[in-house]
């Protein structure tokens with residue numbers, strides 16, 4: 001199981017890589033997109049879409065795109081699926097919206113490189 005950190009519900013934060021400090025989930029959309037992956041990023045996902053999937057994860061699941069991953073039989077939703085990722089030195093940050101619902105649930109995961 002991947003290490004998992006859950007932020008307070010109902011409060012969405014920008015998420016910074018714990019290893020290099022890059023703003024990987026950018027809710028201010030500084031560069032017109034929310035996902036700004038660094039070399040430690042495993043995935044950036046929200047309720048509706050996997051925005052970024054690392055080459056390492058594509059290799060592990062033998063897929064060439066995030067869309068293919070979502071079509072796997074073992075794929076229920078990104079939260080449960082990614083909880084089962086078994087990688088050393090990896091951590092997953094989870095944010096769940098509160099009421100009133102105005103933002104998706106979001107997950108960002110990082111892995112420390114040697």
Ligand SMILES: [Zn+2]
Nearest residue numbers: 017020038040
């Ligand atoms: Zn990083």
